[in-house]
Amino acid sequence: MNYNKRSMRTAWAFVSAMLIAGCGGSETDNDSSPQQGPSTPSDNPGASQHKETAALDRYSFANGCYTLEAKGRYLSADPQSGQYSTTGDATQAAAFRMRPTRLGAYLMMSGYQRNTGEVGRFDLLGISDPAGEFLDEAGNFIGEVSYLVAGLGDTTNLVLDPVAPLGDALRSIGESLEFTGDQIGDTTVNPALAMVDAPSDLSVWQLQRLGDQQQYTLASDVTGLMLSAREDGLALVSPSVIDETGAFTLKEAEGCNHYPEAELNAEVLDSQGPATYLTEVDRFRKVKGIDRDDIFGFVDTHSHISAYEFIGGRVNYGAPFHRFGVTHALHDCEAVHGPWGATGFVELATSGIGTHDTQGWPTFNDWPRYNSLQHHQSYYRWMERAHLAGMKILVNHLVHNEILCRINPQKENDCDPMESILLQIQRMYEMQDYIDAQHGGPGEGWFQIVTSPAQARNVIKDGKLAVVLGIEMSKVFKCGEFLGVAECTREQIVERLDQFYQLGVRNIFPVHKFDNAFGGHLPDLSTGIGIGPILYAGNLLETGHPVEFEQCPENVEYTGGEPDQNASLQPFGLFDQLLYQMDYLGERFPETPEEMAALDPRRGTDQLCNRRGLSDLGDFLIEELVRRKMMIETDHISRKAAARILEITRPLDYPVINSHGSWGGTEALRDRIAAQGGITASFGGTREDWVRKLTRDGNRPRHQDLKVGPFGGAGFASDVNGIAQLASNPGTAEDEAGLYPFTSIDGRVRFDVQTTGDREFSLYDGRGVAHYGLYPDQIEDMIRNSDADPEQVDDAINQLFTSAEAYLRMWERIESAPL
Structure with missing residues (x-):
């Protein structure tokens, strides 16, 4: 990941401040209020729908093309010399693509050259780093601001005074002798305003409006110095002495190159058309018995968008967004997996595809693919494509496992469960703000975190995706147990629960892979030698005791694990492979799966169920979740504990959730959840299986x-980035030829083959659902190529596209439940 990691205390302060401001709301400046309304998708991401002059604010220039003029001087560019300057001739002005890196901050790109097989060369206004003193390979600033300022030399008009925001620069100008000359051997050492060839922190500019005027200042994000257009060229000056030469007017222009980005390959046919009710005659594109006020679309009930930071980071390569875009978010996994992926032991363990070409953008020769589990598969543009196809709600589960983190030799994040989740929450709000920035300001983006069903309905009716935050981890609230003794108190549970609630979390798994202070876990019974015993060994290390089994109730089918998801991939379950390959218990760990099987406490018996139910603290947690009207997930918890949760919530008419398939235990339990008004969802599949x-x-x-007309509503779980493969596809080249282009179920958007960089991603090239953006294609493939009865296919589409409404009705039922 290409982020400078902050301390977790900083993360908490950062997100708290954002929430106080309204979850990424507008900043305290002189900007006009953001213009409301859904963004129009295009393959120039977030291209600014230019506002009337009177309504412009500093966010309005997102992805637009502009010239910049101050006091009759225009910024000009000379690619041959690699320099920017000023000119009085408007016809010689450079046109800049204004690419947001965050709200109110931009890269200023005057050109971009694609090089096949390479990332490409940018022409950006920035500060050079010729001696490599200030930036790492990812473009992060790692130097000292004072020395950078001191080294800017003659290109900078430095007028320093006690109020100038340069801090130690006063000291460093006298001390920084290494910048007194231009050369050390053949190396130019002086940083300068220049045409730089790659995005970096030194090419980010903060845009601020001057009072009520339509003029703006540009300040270097790192140094705080402000850009000045003078007759003798460009200069950087202290904010305390900036004059009219630093007051810029941005004028719309033509001729800008597009900033490199993943394409949507989606054409909006009717941006004002019906988003909730269908009138098309195509039998696969009409929903019967749905009220016009109902939400039409689907929910992904279980995803892990933020998992690139889990178990210490540097395991899952890539990120859902990056301030410098796709060229950095999905560049080259060698940074994590080593040359040809040879040292990426977690990737080798979980994917079973051996070494691989590590290059991502722009070639993507080997990844992503449906079963490559340590390459990020939910880049934000791919998710936007799914949103355009009808995804209205996304539940993102913040995920962590402390044991896996502690044995991860590459980790760079804190393994503390609370700190890990706080970091992921921070990343989600940063992602929301980043997408807002691409679309013109706070609240303008299509990705909006919501904390109530009413807020979700408003977001969806505004044409946007409602994102719900949940937590799935083995030691939620740091409440593990050792030898039956809880590692937390009721007071700590309340304090930590309130902390996460204030940060927007509304969905909780009480238990995950190991027993904890709240109850027993659902054992992994996937087929294969030694799968269960590995987790049993982990449970022993975590809790000090083995899993204690008992005879399951008679006449109830047990479906622990997820064999239809993973069984054909390899003999181990994916989570278990990870533990095994990381030599979980060191010298004490059996060397072979056969030796490990001897540790199976079920060996020679038919006892399958964890005898641990919900503890007294577990009862207390459920009561506190109900008090806060939070959603309760029953997956991964023992059957006895799940039954107890239903026993507590049923008299309150309080629904609970089974969000990802047979991890819910039994079909009987899932039926009980549905009858109580809860959601049951399964993994996305292929054709007739789906x-x-x-x-x-x-x-x-x-x-x-909670029914939507005649339909119960059935969403799906992607479990994307959760050490779980996405769906494959059995299709052929002939199927591909007959699929594209296709129209979304609501008839509003036409899709073609998705392209990212040089790679066209198809369902039928062996990669299946290689990334999140191919779910629209998979839905269409199910409609056209399933061997299921056509009426059953009709019903499946109806159930899927009423699932968002069903989810909201469940959430509303939770909010109306009596205490």
Whole structure:
């Protein structure tokens, strides 16, 4: 990951401040209020829909093309000399693509040259770093600001006084002798205003409006010095003495290159068309019995967008966004997995594809693919494509496992469970702000974190994606247990629960992979030698005791694990492979799966169920979650504990959730959850298998108040980035030829083959659902190529596209439940 890591205390302060400001709301400046309304998708991401002059604010220039003029002088560019200067001739003015790096901050790109097989060369206004003193390979500033300022030399008009925001620069100008000359051997050492060839912190400019005028200042993000357009060229000056030569007017221009980005390959046919109710005659594109006020679209009930920071980081390569875009977010996994992926032991363990070409953008020769589990698969543009196809709600589960983190030799993040989740929350709000920045200001982006069903409905009706934050981890609230003794108190539970609630979390798994202070976990019973015993050994290390089994209730089918998701991939479960390859218990760990099987406490018996149910602290947690009207997930928890949760919540008419398939335990338990008004969802699949899952989950006996017309509503779980493969696809080249272009279910958007860089991603090239942006294609493939009965396919689509409304009705039922 290409982020400078902050301390977790900083993360907490950062996100708290954002929430106080309204979850990424407008900053305290002289800007006009952001213009409301859905963004128009295009393959120039977030291209600014230019506002009327009177309504311009510093966010309005996002991804637009502009010239800059101050006091009759225009910024000009000379690619041959690699310099920027000024000119009085408007026809010689350089046109800049204004690419946001965050709200109110921009890269100023005057050109971009694509090089096949390489990242490409940018022409950006920035400060050079010829001696490599100030930047790391990812473009992060790692130097000392004072020495940078001192070294700017004759290109900078430095007028320093006690109020100038340069701090130690006064001291360093006298001390920094290494910048007194221009050369050390053949190396130019003086940083200067220049045309730099790659995005970096030294090419980011903060844009601020001057009072009520339509003029703006540009300040270097790192130094705080301000850009000045003078007759003798460009200069950087102290903010305390800036004059009219630093007051810029931005004028719309033509001829800018597009900033490199993943494409949507989606054409909006009717941006004002019906988003909730269908009138098309195509039998696959009409929903019967749906009210016009109902939300039409689907929910992904279980995802891990922020998992690039989990278990210490540097395991899952890539990120859902980066301030410098796709060229940095999905560049080259050698940074984590080593040359040809040879040292990426976690990737080798979980994907089973051996070494691989590490190059990402722009070639993507080997990754992403549906079963490459340590390459990020939910880049924000790919998610936007799914949103355009009808995804209205996304539940992102913040995920962590302390044991895995502590044995991760590459980790760079804190393994403390609370700190890990706080960092991921911070990243999610940064992602929201980044997407807002691409679309013109706070609240303008299509990705909006919500904390109530009413807020979710407003966001969806505004044409945006409602994002719900949840937590799935083995030691939630740091409440593990050792030898039956809880590692937390009731007071600590309340304090930590309140902290996460204030940060926007609304969905909680009480238990995950190991027993904890709240109850027992659901054992992993996937087929294969030694799968369960590895986790049993982990549970022993975490809790000090083995998993204690008992006979399951009779006449109830047990479906622990997720064999339809992973069984055909390799003999180990994916999570177990990870533990095994990391030599979980060192010398004490068996050397072979056969030796490990001897540790299986179920060996020679038919006892399958964890005897630990919900503890007294578990009862207390459920009561506190109900008090706060939070959503309760029952996956990964023992059958006895799940039954106890239903026992507590049923008298309150309080729904609970089974969000990702058979990790919910048994079909009987899932039926009980649906009958109580909860959501049951399964993993996204292929063709008739997906049809079967959707119709099964949507047609469970359902609480009548939560049905959508005649449909129960069945979303799906991607589990993206959660050490779980996405769906494959059995299609052929002939299927591909017949699929594209296709139109979204609501008839509003036409899709073609998704392209990122030089790679066209198809379902039928062996990569299946290689990334999140291919779910629209997979839905269309299910409609056209499933062997299921056409009426069943109709029902499956109806269940899927009523799932967002069903999810909101469940959430509203939770909010109305009596205390």
